[in-house]
Amino acid sequence: MTSFLVALIVLLPLLSAIFLGLLYLYCIKIKKVPNWLFDTFGLSAPFLSFLITLYFLPKMIDDSEKVFFYTAYKWLSIYGYDINMGFMLDRLSLFMAMFITFVGWLIHIYASGYMRSDSGYGKFFFYFNLFLASMLLLVLADSPLIMFIGWEGVGVCSYFLISYYYKDAQNVKAGNKAFIVNRVGDFGFVVALITLFYYAGANGFDYKNLAIGVQGLPIEVLTFIGMSLFIGAIGKSAQIPLHVWLPDAMAGPTPVSALIHAATMVTAGVYMVVRFSFLYDLIPSVGVFISYIGAFSALFAALIATKQTDIKKILAYSTMSQLGYMFMAVGLGSYSVGIFHVFTHAFFKALLFMGAGAIIVALNHEQNIFKMGGLKKRLPLVCFTMLIATLAISGIPPFAGFFSKDEILLSAFANQKYVIWLLGLITAFFTSYYMFRLFFIVFFAKNCKYFTKLQTLSRSMKIPLIVLAFGSLFSGFIGIPKVLGGSNFIGNFLNDWNLHVGGVSHTLELGLMGLNILIALVGIAVAYKKFFQYDLTLNPELKGVIWHKFYVDEIYERIFIRGIKKLSIFFTINIDKNIIDRLVMSSSLGFIKMGWVVSKMQSAVTRYYAIFMMIGVSIISIYLLIVLGYIL
Amino acid sequence: MANMLISYITLAMILFSIGFLGVISRKNIFIVYMSIELMLNAVNLIFISLGRYYESMTPQVISMLIIAIAAAEAAVFLSMIVVLYRKRKTLNADKFTILSQKDAL
Numbered sequence: 156m157t158s159f160l161v162a163l164i165v166l167l168p169l170l171s172a173i174f175l176g177l178l179y180l181y182c183i184k185i186k187k188v189p190n191w192l193f194d195t196f197g198l199s200a201p202f203l204s205f206l207i208t209l210y211f212l213p214k215m216i217d218d219s220e221k222v223f224f225y226t227a228y229k230w231l232s233i234y235g236y237d238i239n240m241g242f243m244l245d246r247l248s249l250f251m252a253m254f255i256t257f258v259g260w261l262i263h264i265y266a267s268g269y270m271r272s273d274s275g276y277g278k279f280f281f282y283f284n285l286f287l288a289s290m291l292l293l294v295l296a297d298s299p300l301i302m303f304i305g306w307e308g309v310g311v312c313s314y315f316l317i318s319y320y321y322k323d324a325q326n327v328k329a330g331n332k333a334f335i336v337n338r339v340g341d342f343g344f345v346v347a348l349i350t351l352f353y354y355a356g357a358n359g360f361d362y363k364n365l366a367i368g369v370q371g372l373p374i375e376v377l378t379f380i381g382m383s384l385f386i387g388a389i390g391k392s393a394q395i396p397l398h399v400w401l402p403d404a405m406a407g408p409t410p411v412s413a414l415i416h417a418a419t420m421v422t423a424g425v426y427m428v429v430r431f432s433f434l435y436d437l438i439p440s441v442g443v444f445i446s447y448i449g450a451f452s453a454l455f456a457a458l459i460a461t462k463q464t465d466i467k468k469i470l471a472y473s474t475m476s477q478l479g480y481m482f483m484a485v486g487l488g489s490y491s492v493g494i495f496h497v498f499t500h501a502f503f504k505a506l507l508f509m510g511a512g513a514i515i516v517a518l519n520h521e522q523n524i525f526k527m528g529g530l531k532k533r534l535p536l537v538c539f540t541m542l543i544a545t546l547a548i549s550g551i552p553p554f555a556g557f558f559s560k561d562e563i564l565l566s567a568f569a570n571q572k573y574v575i576w577l578l579g580l581i582t583a584f585f586t587s588y589y590m591f592r593l594f595f596i597v598f599f600a601k602n603c604k605y606f607t608k609l610q611t612l613s614r615s616m617k618i619p620l621i622v623l624a625f626g627s628l629f630s631g632f633i634g635i636p637k638v639l640g641g642s643n644f645i646g647n648f649l650n651d652w653n654l655h656v657g658g659v660s661h662t663l664e665l666g667l668m669g670l671n672i673l674i675a676l677v678g679i680a681v682a683y684k685k686f687f688q689y690d691l692t693l694n695p696e697l698k699g700v701i702w703h704k705f706y707v708d709e710i711y712e713r714i715f716i717r718g719i720k721k722l723s724i725f726f727t728i729n730i731d732k733n734i735i736d737r738l739v740m741s742s743s744l745g746f747i748k749m750g751w752v753v754s755k756m757q758s759a760v761t762r763y764y765a766i767f768m769m770i771g772v773s774i775i776s777i778y779l780l781i782v783l784g785y786i787l
Numbered sequence: 788m789a790n791m792l793i794s795y796i797t798l799a800m801i802l803f804s805i806g807f808l809g810v811i812s813r814k815n816i817f818i819v820y821m822s823i824e825l826m827l828n829a830v831n832l833i834f835i836s837l838g839r840y841y842e843s844m845t846p847q848v849i850s851m852l853i854i855a856i857a858a859a860e861a862a863v864f865l866s867m868i869v870v871l872y873r874k875r876k877t878l879n880a881d882k883f884t885i886l887s888q889k890d891a892l
Contacts, residue, residue, distance in 0.1 A: 759884035762811045762819075769807060 158225040160211070161242045164204045164252055165291045171200035172284035179277030190267075190276050197280035198263050201287055205256035208249060215246055216648070224297060238360055243297035246649055250494065251294045251426055258418040258501045258626075259287045261619040265509050266410035268615035269516060273408075279319065283414065286312035290419040294426060298361040299348055302427070306344065306391070309420050310337045316411040317404045329406035336400040340390015347383035350376065366433035374438065381434055381441040384427065385448075392424030392478045394452040399708055401475055405467040409512030412467060416474040417505035422497045425481045429490045436488065443572065446486030450567075450578035453479025455705070457585035461592065462702045465522045466511045469593050473548065474504060476582060480563050483575055489566035491649035495634045496559035498645070502626035503547035503556055509620055510541040514597065516616070517609045524593060528600030528689070533609055536617060538598045540624040545594045547627040549587035550675045555631035561671050562636065568667060580674055587678030595686040636664070795836035802829035816868050816878045827857055 175196055182188040215221055223244040231238040244252075263283060270279050289308025296302040311334075318330030352360060354376050355368030369377065388394075393401035401421070405412055415421060428435060428445065435442050453476045460472035477500050484493035515522055517534060531538045547554035550561065560583065567576040634645040700706065756767065780786050802825055809822025831850045838846030872878060 760881050761883070762814075762880065765807070765810050769811075 158223045158242075160207050161223050161225045161244045161295060162227055164207050164244075164256070165242065165288055165295055167204050167207075168200045168284045168291065169288035171196045172281055172288055175277055175281040175284060179275075179281055182277050188277070190271070193277045193280050194267050197284055198260070198267060200284055201256050201260040201263055204287075204291065205253070205260055208253040208256055211244060211249055212253070215249055221245075230301070238298065238300055240301060241297035241361060242295045243362065244295060247426075247429060247494065248294050250498070250645075250649065251422075252291055254498050254501050255287070255290055255294065255418045258505050258623075259290075259414065261622055262410055262414045262417070262505060262509070264615050265413070265512070265619040266408075268613040269410050269512055270408065271613065275319075279316075279408070282312055282315045282319070283410075286316065286414060286419060290423070293423055297363075298359075299351065299365070299431075300360055302430070303344065303348065306387075306423060306427075307341070309391075309423060310334065310341070313337075313404070313411075313415055313420055316415070317407040319407050319411065323406075326406040329400075329403040333400040333404050336397050337390050340387045340397055343383045343386025343390070347380050347387065350380050350383065354380075362430065362433070369434050369437065377434065377438045378441055381431075381438045382444075384431060384434070385441065385445055388424030388427050388445075388482075389448070390424075391427075392421050392482070393475050394424075394448050394479060394482060395455055396707075398452065398456070398475050399711060402468050402471045402704075405465070405471050409467065409508060409515060412471070413505050413508035413512065416471065416508060417501045421474060421478055422481075422501070425478065425485060425493055425497055428482070428485045429494055432485075432488075432490050435485075439488070442486045442488055444486070446483050446567070446572060446575050449479040449482025449484075449486055450575045450582075451479070452476070453483065453582040454578050454585070455479075457582045457589065458701055459704050460589040461585060462697075462699065464525055464697070466514065466524050466527075466593065466597065467508075467522055469524070469589060470504070470507050470511060473507075473586065473590065476586060477504070477548070479582070480560060480579065483579060484563040484566055487566055487570045487572065487575075489563070491646050492559065492562045492566050494649060495645045496556075496563060499547070499555035499559045499627075499630050499634075502623055502630045503544040503554075506540060506544040506620065506623040506627050507548065509616070509623065510537050510544065513537045513612055513616055513620065517612060519610060524596045525600075527597045529598070531598040534598075534612075536620065537612075540620045541594060541598070543624045543627050545590045547631075548590055549679065550583055550671055551587075551679075552672065553628070553631065555627050555629070557672075558631035558634045558636070561668055562634065564671060565636075565664060565667055580670070583671060584674045584678045587675040588682045591679045591682035592686050595682060596689050599687055600689040789840075792836055792840045796833060799829045799832040799836070802826075802832065814879045814881055816871070816880050819880055820864055820868070824857065824861070827853070 175193060178188060178192065178196075211223070223242075225242045225244075227240040227242070229237055230240040263280075266279065266283060270276055273279060286309065289305045289312055291305070293302050293305030293309060296305060314330045314334040317333050318327045320326045321330075351365065351369075354372055355365050358364045358368060369380075386397075390397045404415060407415075435445075456472040456475035456479065460469050460476065463469045463472065477496070481493045481496050481500070484490075484496060514527065514530065514534065514537060517530075517537075518527060521527065543554065547556040550557045552558075560579075564576055564579045564583070567573075567579055634643055636643055703709070756763070777786075806822040806824075806826035806829060809825065810819055813819055813822065831853055834846040834850045834853075838844065838850075868878070871883065875882060
């Protein structure tokens with residue numbers, strides 16, 4: 156029974172999603188349904204899942220070896236090789252599931268306020284619950300194949316949600332982009348799964364057996380698997396070079412961005428690398444590569460974010476940047492640190508997006524920060540909570556982001572990867588710079604003349620902001636390092652993956668910590684100097700390499716898209732239209748003509764029938780004569 | 788004997804062909820009917836000549852039967868032609884197309 160509850164974590168949102176989908180169909184086809192009915196199911200499912208994870212928490216804390224398995228049914232059976240629809244709840248997946256359901260639940264509440272007047276209210280919650288169910292399946296799966304189901308489910312739902320306002324072609328394009336770029340990553344994932352199956356899947360395809368199976372494989376094979384898996388992670392988690400979908404994904408409603416960026420979807424890549432830690436432990440060189448990709452992505456995204464004007468795009472790039480930090484950590488084997496940052500990031504990023512969403516709603520869907528300004532007095536709650544989130548992401552103690560980011564940089568330093576460490580440090584500077592640039596322009600700029608009347612925010616949008624503000628304030632405390640007198644609860648909790656932090660003296664650790672804070676403060680100071688009381692009548696200059704996002708989209712356009720487009724056009728015109736269509740059309744035309752000829756024979760003139768009859772009889776007679784051997 | 792048979796059969800074939808050509812080329816129902824009778828008799832002729840060739844009485848009996856039945860059939864046929872003429876006031880065979888879909892509609 157207890158282990159059945161593991162499946163229930165996934166099942167509840169899934170059932171709720173199915174029910175909401177049917178209810179929505181009923182709503183649009185037969186009779187209107189009040190919104191509170193959608194609320195009841197859509198909001199309670201994630202909350203119940205969260206309660207179940209809470210139920211498991213004490214059991215896990217007591218016993219570090221405790222792992223719950225539940226096999227729902229046999230999913231595939233090929234000549235006795237079984238793949239079960241199995242769920243696994245260990246400390247890592249419990250921890251992930253816990254904040255996914257919690258933050259997801261808050262975002263659901265927020266969305267119920269944000270989408271209140273939308274005509275597709277039920278549909279939205281159907282997608283939302285399905286998204287959450289897919290993500291939970293991804294996290295709680297006991298084999299890579301089941302994980303892949305959730306992985307694809309998340310991709311599909313993100314596609315639905317990004318192009319939610321499908322009447323605008325631009326949004327549909329963004330959804331397609333996300334989907335296609337993710338396909339590239341998924342290709343890597345599938346290749347990795349096949350290779351893994353071929354080399355290590357003899358005894359079973361769940362994590363336990365694979366962990367045994369990969370031992371003693373040649374290093375080339377392991378490297379290949381590791382790299383292919385990482386390509387999948389790059390696609391999902393938007394790292395260089397597959398990051399291009401993430402900023403465009405801002406086309407969806409803001410709660411979608413919050414859900415995708417904070418708790419689900421983009422963290423899937425990080426989770427996957429951690430989940431395959433048994434593999435990556437064997438190939439530290441690939442890990443270092445992952446770490447470098449993460450570091451470069453972090454810096455790259457932070458640089459782009461300093462020049463953006465769209466509030467949501469700034470946050471999108473900051474997500475990419477923070478994901479870079481996570482990969483930095485997990486690549487170096489500090490899995491628990493990476494997951495810790497995923498955790499704290501979930502809180503403050505959700506809060507940032509919700510705050511941005513609140514501003515956008517209040518300003519009638521204005522997203523350009525240079526058209527906002529001076530909102531401190533008029534949206535005090537949003538301003539205050541955004542300040543907490545901004546401080547958290549900038550890494551100012553005692554806010555959440557400080558502890559996780561500090562540990563990531565510490566683990567890079569302790570592993571003597573000084574380049575990565577330096578990149579992380581520079582990124583930290585830019586992070587606090589661009590976040591406070593956003594904050595100062597939105598809330599403190601002067602001479603804004605655009606909005607006289609603000610829309611009021613509903614209570615369901617304000618409460619999650621407050622809850623998440625507390626989360627951003629306190630969630631870091633579960634990982635206070637020993638040097639500050641804490642117990643590093645999270646590090647101990649995820650003990651299995653806490654390998655490489657340490658080996659640095661306490662003084663040095665404190666020094667690095669001080670350096671981090673200093674760097675962040677410098678970033679804030681620069682932003683303060685440039686943008687506090689910023690005069691909005693000045694037009695910001697929108698040019699340069701950074702404003703154009705390093706021309707990555709344009710380069711892809713040149714290299715890949717144009718060629719593929721030409722190839723597709725070639726196929727449509729030459730192959731499809733000229734050959735296949737003609738073949739099909741001419742054969743159908745032939746039949747029509749044949750029918751016409753045959754219909755001519757049916758003229759109802761008896762004499763013609765006599766002729767045809769005679770012709771038939773003659774043919775049969777001649778045939779018989781030939782067969783019987785009388786002639787020829 | 789065999790030469791004789793060949794010439795009889797040739798004659799029958801010529802008669803049959805003439806009858807067939809009559810059926811397909813003439814429009815008057817009477818002439819069509821006469822041509823059909825001609826074809827029937829051509830077949831009869833083959834029967835009888837083969838009966839002579841194999842020195843068997845059976846074909847001759849059958850031929851007699853056919854002639855008898857043909858006489859009865861002629862009566863029916865002619866009466867039908869009279870009825871058709873009364874209905875349509877024409878003897879042109881091409882005008883009778885009620886089996887066609889065009890007329891049914």
